[in-house]
Amino acid sequence: MAGSTQPASAGAAAKAPQQKVHIADTTMTISNWWKHVDWLNVTLIIGIPIYGLVQSYWVPLQLYTAIWAVLYYYMTGIGITAGYHRLWAHCSFSATLPLKIYLAAVGGGAVEGSIRWWARGHRSHHRYTDTDKDPYSVRKGLLYSHIGWMVMKQNPKRIGRADITDLNEDPVVVWQHRNYLKVVAFMGLIFPMLVAGFGWGDWFGGFIYAGILRIAFVQQATFCVNSLAHWLGDQPFDDRNSPRDHVITALITMGEGYHNFHHEFPSDYRNAIQWFQYDPTKWIIWTWKQLGLAYDLKQFRHNEIEKGRVQQLQKKIDQRRAKLDWGIPLDQLPVMEWDDYVDQAKNGRGLMAIAGVVHDVTDFIKDHPGGKAMINAGIGKDATAMFNGGVYNHSNAAHNLLSTMRVGVIRGGCEVEIWKRAQRENKDVELFRDENGQRIIRAGNQVTKVPEAISTAGAA
Numbered sequence: 001m002a003g004s005t006q007p008a009s010a011g012a013a014a015k016a017p018q019q020k021v022h023i024a025d026t027t028m029t030i031s032n033w034w035k036h037v038d039w040l041n042v043t044l045i046i047g048i049p050i051y052g053l054v055q056s057y058w059v060p061l062q063l064y065t066a067i068w069a070v071l072y073y074y075m076t077g078i079g080i081t082a083g084y085h086r087l088w089a090h091c092s093f094s095a096t097l098p099l100k101i102y103l104a105a106v107g108g109g110a111v112e113g114s115i116r117w118w119a120r121g122h123r124s125h126h127r128y129t130d131t132d133k134d135p136y137s138v139r140k141g142l143l144y145s146h147i148g149w150m151v152m153k154q155n156p157k158r159i160g161r162a163d164i165t166d167l168n169e170d171p172v173v174v175w176q177h178r179n180y181l182k183v184v185a186f187m188g189l190i191f192p193m194l195v196a197g198f199g200w201g202d203w204f205g206g207f208i209y210a211g212i213l214r215i216a217f218v219q220q221a222t223f224c225v226n227s228l229a230h231w232l233g234d235q236p237f238d239d240r241n242s243p244r245d246h247v248i249t250a251l252i253t254m255g256e257g258y259h260n261f262h263h264e265f266p267s268d269y270r271n272a273i274q275w276f277q278y279d280p281t282k283w284i285i286w287t288w289k290q291l292g293l294a295y296d297l298k299q300f301r302h303n304e305i306e307k308g309r310v311q312q313l314q315k316k317i318d319q320r321r322a323k324l325d326w327g328i329p330l331d332q333l334p335v336m337e338w339d340d341y342v343d344q345a346k347n348g349r350g351l352m353a354i355a356g357v358v359h360d361v362t363d364f365i366k367d368h369p370g371g372k373a374m375i376n377a378g379i380g381k382d383a384t385a386m387f388n389g390g391v392y393n394h395s396n397a398a399h400n401l402l403s404t405m406r407v408g409v410i411r412g413g414c415e416v417e418i419w420k421r422a423q424r425e426n427k428d429v430e431l432f433r434d435e436n437g438q439r440i441i442r443a444g445n446q447v448t449k450v451p452e453a454i455s456t457a458g459a460a
């Protein structure tokens, strides 16, 4: 009886214990939501900052403590941007041992996890940007990418794989990972308190302002790299994924705001490439190099960067071009016999053949800038020469406008033959099309434009 009602669970219990389903893979309900929450992280990134805010109501902020808190904010922030991010996650430069120890210490003081954990997630983020394997995919929402991914439990098995063998071989990284809680307690809270306490006697102020509240600000600032930098700004290098460039994000994140560039050239020690762009992390890495503390600063060649920029511009131009009316593509126009063309024109249809292409200008006659008489003179004739200088050498804009009026091609018309031949030989055709297969018409290159001046004798 029991076996028939619960066969599955009975069978599972009898055999070896099955793998437990991770809480993150179950649906959230009113009764189990608290199991989905990562309470340790909630305490570290929400609870403690709230405690600090409440305390700040009673603890007066002294000037020296304020200066120290801001200074230590930058020190620990640089620990993340230059250390955790550019040095360890991306190996964009090499550091001497003293610099590594310094960065591992102040980076730990930002309370964002160990280098090993942080860099592993970040490498997955770069490898699987915007997918389910991206640990902080912005596709799951701005708030999720900012803080939700830490506040809610994640199944670590679902995060994309990333190779961290180099980090496992780095003694500074391994030591920091093993002693992480001690590092956090000392560099996050005790050290800033000691400085303010021994320095000017403000022990509790140092704890609250240079410790707790400074941690909260550094955390929120660097979280913006995962949220704001994937949401606000331009995409000058590639727009297939979410990373974006914006000066506001750069100002908040110590230069990590040129994130579109960064995702394209992740091992470049710079995030901003123009001298006037705000990237203090880059400036400080460069300074360390001058001091002999950093070396092997990696940089992509200008040529490679420009190629990315040009290709993205090209893509934008293709998109703009695709929105415009360029006339019916030549290969989709019906083929007309010359006599049929002449007959239709005689019967009152405003048809005009130019370079083998037939245009219906009926509605345009009254608007023709050169007057009705001039345009009427070409109807029913081969107006190629008249249009191209015989009577008036029409502008590029005129050729463009004319192309929107085309309705057919004359059998044996020269351009059509050229197009057919090119297609037969299967060469050069691609050169005239964008990546969506749209034909590219450059200025002065309309079919109706005849490159050499034509004598008027024949047409007149």
Ligand SMILES: [Zn+2]
Binding pocket: 125, 225, 226, 230, 243, 259, 263
């Ligand atoms: Zn990113």
Ligand SMILES: [Zn+2]
Binding pocket: 085, 089, 090, 122, 126, 262, 266
């Ligand atoms: Zn990165």
